[in-house]
Amino acid sequence: MLCNGHRLQIALSVRSCALFxxxxxxxxxxxxxxxxxxPSHNVAILGGGITGLATAYYLVKELPRAKxxxxxxxxxxxxxxxxxxxxxxxxxxxxxxxPRTLRPSSNGALSVRLMQELDIAKDAIYAQRTSPAARNRYxxxxxHLVRMPHPxxxxxxxxxxFLREPIFEGAxxxxxxxxxxxxxESSVQDESVGSFFSRRIGKTVVDRILSGVFHGxxxxxxxxxxxxxxxxxxxxxxAQAGSILGGMLKSRAExxxxxxxxxxxxxTMKEFQWDPLLKATLKDTVAFTFRDGLGxxxxxxxxxxxxxxxxxxxxxxxxxxxxxxxxxxxxxxTSSKSEEQETYGHVVSALSAEQLSSLHKDxxxxxxxxxxxxxxxxxxxxxxxPEMHPPGFGYVIPQATSFENNPERALxxxxxxxxxxxxxxxxxxxxxxxxxxxxxDARESGQLVNINDFAWYNLPNKPNIQxxxxxxxxxxxxxxxxxxxxxxxxxxxxxxGLALAKSLLERHLAIKEEPEVWQVNIQxxxxxxxxxxxxxxxxxxxxxxxxxxxxxxxxxxxxxAGVGVNDCLRSAWEVVQGISxxxxxxxxxxxxxxxxVRLKPIRPGTKKEDE
Numbered sequence: 001m002l003c004n005g006h007r008l009q010i011a012l013s014v015r016s017c018a019l020f021x022x023x024x025x026x027x028x029x030x031x032x033x034x035x036x037x038x039p040s041h042n043v044a045i046l047g048g049g050i051t052g053l054a055t056a057y058y059l060v061k062e063l064p065r066a067k068x069x070x071x072x073x074x075x076x077x078x079x080x081x082x083x084x085x086x087x088x089x090x091x092x093x094x095x096x097x098x099p100r101t102l103r104p105s106s107n108g109a110l111s112v113r114l115m116q117e118l119d120i121a122k123d124a125i126y127a128q129r130t131s132p133a134a135r136n137r138y139x140x141x142x143x144h145l146v147r148m149p150h151p152x153x154x155x156x157x158x159x160x161x162f163l164r165e166p167i168f169e170g171a172x173x174x175x176x177x178x179x180x181x182x183x184x185e186s187s188v189q190d191e192s193v194g195s196f197f198s199r200r201i202g203k204t205v206v207d208r209i210l211s212g213v214f215h216g217x218x219x220x221x222x223x224x225x226x227x228x229x230x231x232x233x234x235x236x237x238x239a240q241a242g243s244i245l246g247g248m249l250k251s252r253a254e255x256x257x258x259x260x261x262x263x264x265x266x267x268t269m270k271e272f273q274w275d276p277l278l279k280a281t282l283k284d285t286v287a288f289t290f291r292d293g294l295g296x297x298x299x300x301x302x303x304x305x306x307x308x309x310x311x312x313x314x315x316x317x318x319x320x321x322x323x324x325x326x327x328x329x330x331x332x333x334t335s336s337k338s339e340e341q342e343t344y345g346h347v348v349s350a351l352s353a354e355q356l357s358s359l360h361k362d363x364x365x366x367x368x369x370x371x372x373x374x375x376x377x378x379x380x381x382x383x384x385x386p387e388m389h390p391p392g393f394g395y396v397i398p399q400a401t402s403f404e405n406n407p408e409r410a411l412x413x414x415x416x417x418x419x420x421x422x423x424x425x426x427x428x429x430x431x432x433x434x435x436x437x438x439x440x441d442a443r444e445s446g447q448l449v450n451i452n453d454f455a456w457y458n459l460p461n462k463p464n465i466q467x468x469x470x471x472x473x474x475x476x477x478x479x480x481x482x483x484x485x486x487x488x489x490x491x492x493x494x495x496x497g498l499a500l501a502k503s504l505l506e507r508h509l510a511i512k513e514e515p516e517v518w519q520v521n522i523q524x525x526x527x528x529x530x531x532x533x534x535x536x537x538x539x540x541x542x543x544x545x546x547x548x549x550x551x552x553x554x555x556x557x558x559x560x561a562g563v564g565v566n567d568c569l570r571s572a573w574e575v576v577q578g579i580s581x582x583x584x585x586x587x588x589x590x591x592x593x594x595x596x597v598r599l600k601p602i603r604p605g606t607k608k609e610d611e
Contacts, residue, residue: 039067039310041579044333044342046319046359047350048072049079051557051568053301054114055348058576060308061117068311069344071333073318077302080526081565083293086517088382091469094293095380096477097521099565101127101287101419102294107566109269110573111297112282118300121278122458123292125420125466126285131453133418134286136392139212140412140508141167143405145395167208174202179245183238190532193230194223200234200244212398215411218563219374219482220529222399229534229561255598261590263597265570280448281455289419291464294565322347322359324549331552346552348575348587352525353541353559360548367544369537371559373525375491376411377480379501381515388474389509393418405507408500409484413508416475420466425452473516478504482527494520528559535592542588551584560588 041063045052048070056068070077080098102111115121127133135152138145146167149158162168178200184191193214194206211222218225228235236257237247251257258266282288290296305311318336325332330343349356353368360367396412424430431451439449440460449456456463467475478501485491492500497520505511538560545553556571558564571587578585 039065041066041346042330042344043068043346043348043579044331044344045070045348045350046322046333046356047079047557048074048077048313048315049350049568050081050297050301050565051079051350051572052348053077053298053305054569054572055350055556055576056305056311057114057301058573059579060305060311062576062580064310066310068305069342070305070311070313071317071319071335072313072315075316077313077315078295078298080523081294081298082521083295084519085292086382086519088469088516089384090471091467093382093469093475093517094466095382095519096293096416097378097380097519098523098526099294100414100416100477101289102565103287104282104285107562107564107570109272110569111566112278113269113272114297114300114569116275116278118304120290120296120300121275122461123290123296123464124288124457125291125464126281126288126455126457127419128284128450128453128455129286130284131286131418132391133393133415136390138390138392138395139167139209140395140397140405141208141212141401145390145508147390147392169208170202170204171209174200174205179243181243183242186239190226190228190535192223192532193225193227196227196231196235196238200238207400208398210398211400212396212412215398215482216396216479218529219376219411219479219527221483224483224529224531226530226532226534229530252601255601257596257598259590259593260595260597261574261593263599266599277457281457284448285455287419289466291466293466297565319359321361322553323361324552328550331549346554346579347549348572348579349553349555350557350572352528352557353555354525356555362548365544367548368541368555371534371537372486372529372531373559374482374527374529375485375522375524376482376526377492377497378521378523379478379480379497380416380519380521381476381478381501381505382517383474383511383513384516385513386471386473388511388513389413389415389476391415391418394476395508406504408480408504410500410504411479411482411484413479413505414477416477417467417472421451421454421463422467422472423465423470424472425454426463426465474511476505483529491522491524497522527563538588538591542586542591545586545588546584549586551586554578554585554587556587560591 041059043059043066045055045068052070052072056070059066059068082097084095084097085092086095102108104112115124135150137148139148140146146165147161149161162172181200184199193210197206197210206222214220214222214225233247234244237244241247241250306313314335320334320336320339322334323332325343330345331347332341332343333347334341352373353371354373357367392415394412394414397406397410442449449459451463454463458464480497480500481491498518502515541555545555554575556568556575558568561567561571574590575585575587578587
């Protein structure tokens with residue numbers, strides 16, 4: 001590993017990666033249809049965000065003769081993935097309005113596969129497990145940052161932290177006694193995450209730690225979100241093994257129990273022809289992003305689709321309604337502007353549940369039961385002074401933190417310099433090894449080359465960085481709102497959002513310096529909330545979709561089985577698998593599956609690849 005001797009904090013920078021498709025008065029339609037035989041499938045996709053783009057991509061890959069039309073209400077595609085490069089005095093920095101990193105595990109195998117197939121792995125930045133971003137995660141309680149335990153800290157430091165910090169009060173005892181606590185009554189069909197873990201481990205742990213984690217992922221209230229939908233394994237373990245620990249011990253001895261659908265997915269990913277170097281690089285990668293931000297995924301997908309010859313983009317074209325064709329042979333889509341109608345054999349909705357329900361014009365029933373969403377404001381700030389926060393990925397703020405210490409109703413703060421190297425890091429003059437040929441020889445012999453805990457995948461090209469500045473300053477993103485703003489008649493404007501972010505950073509991190517550049521982003525209804533009873537609502541949605549559209553309307557996106565980018569890719573992939581195999585479906589047919597299998601346990605001394 002190459003080290004500088006000093007590890008700088010990183011500041012963001014980005015070009016505008018959300019792809020805009022220019023238009024004049026109405027929409028512009030980009031198509032590249034060929035004169036080949038009639039298409040095998042005629043599919044419409046509602047929504048041009050990452051889910052819609054991924055659905056179109058998988059359709060083109062699986063069904064090369066399919067005709068695909070993407071309807072997007074705005075003049076840009078990409079949805080919540082929005083990366084922007086902002087000029088500063090000595091260069092540019094990258095701001096991410098939405099998600100900023102991806103994990104390569106589980107559903108993340110699909111984003112990695114996209115990287116390989118779209119040839120953008122060379123543009124990625126790979127943070128290794130040894131990086132501060134992986135090891136240092138903080139929670140703000142009650143009035144200071146507390147670093148969460150990590151195996152690399154050593155037993156003495158971990159014990160000292162548990163004894164010293166009020167945040168861990170009751171955690172050890174709750175963990176030790178969880179095995180002996182009574183399981184829930186069999187009549188309980190679901191409960192909140194807060195209620196479940198309060199019973200199993202303790203309310204203090206929920207209020208002081210877990211609620212903060214849920215702020216960082218779901219921007220939601222841990223006392224309202226469904227444990228059955230968000231923690232299916234512990235929920236199932238309590239019912240079958242009597243406790244969470246009992247289920248973990250059984251999985252270790254007999255193998256992890258997963259749905260048959262999940263086992264089939266894992267096998268498919270295992271059989272994919274992975275680039276050996278990329279696979280080796282990701283083995284120790286905890287998270288990755290791109291030189292120009294996650295918007296790179298949007299760009300790569302859009303380029304591929306535009307060049308495929310059978311995809312049409314209808315931007316600035318809101319959909320007014322959908323209905324079954326009179327002959328039941330397809331679905332009729334009516335656009336809002338021109339009121340033109342088109343009939344498609346299949347329609348995939350990548351819209352929110354509420355948006356899709358509004359298109360189904362039937363006053364006698366609501367197509368999708370209500371699935372609420374929360375609004376989040378992100379404030380990106382770049383300061384000239386470097387290292388104005390401790391090394392690490394950032395911190396979350398739990399519900400137990402007093403109003404006096406969080407009057408801004410913030411959810412957390414991301415240290416954006418944690419997941420990309422700086423210009424100093426990639427300067428060969430600072431390296432212990434300065435012979436480029438030696439590094440190339442090491443790579444050719446199969447060795448991985450790391451730069452300050454970032455894998456150098458694109459060698460011999462210069463390692464990727466996000467912020468193109470001579471000396472990187474401090475870059476952070478403050479997250480505000482979420483469930484705290486539920487029911488508010490109006491949200492803070494740009495000026496107020498900036499003031500809230502600066503006030504929080506001064507109180508928590510003692511940052512009084514004025515930011516050199518900043519950006520305020522309001523993401524309305526961006527994160528669906530899986531409230532208690534979520535699974536039953538999805539089952540009802542499946543029944544309604546099947547009855548009303550006879551398997552010709554399917555749904556994909558973040559409101560069913562995961563709110564992250566990787567989860568959206570998985571739902572798109574699953575929907576296309578059903579279409580390509582000729583199966584009727586809704587995208588929700590797997591909800592509540594009772595078909596489980598056990599994966600082979602990994603024995604001590606056995607390589608995972610050998611199982």
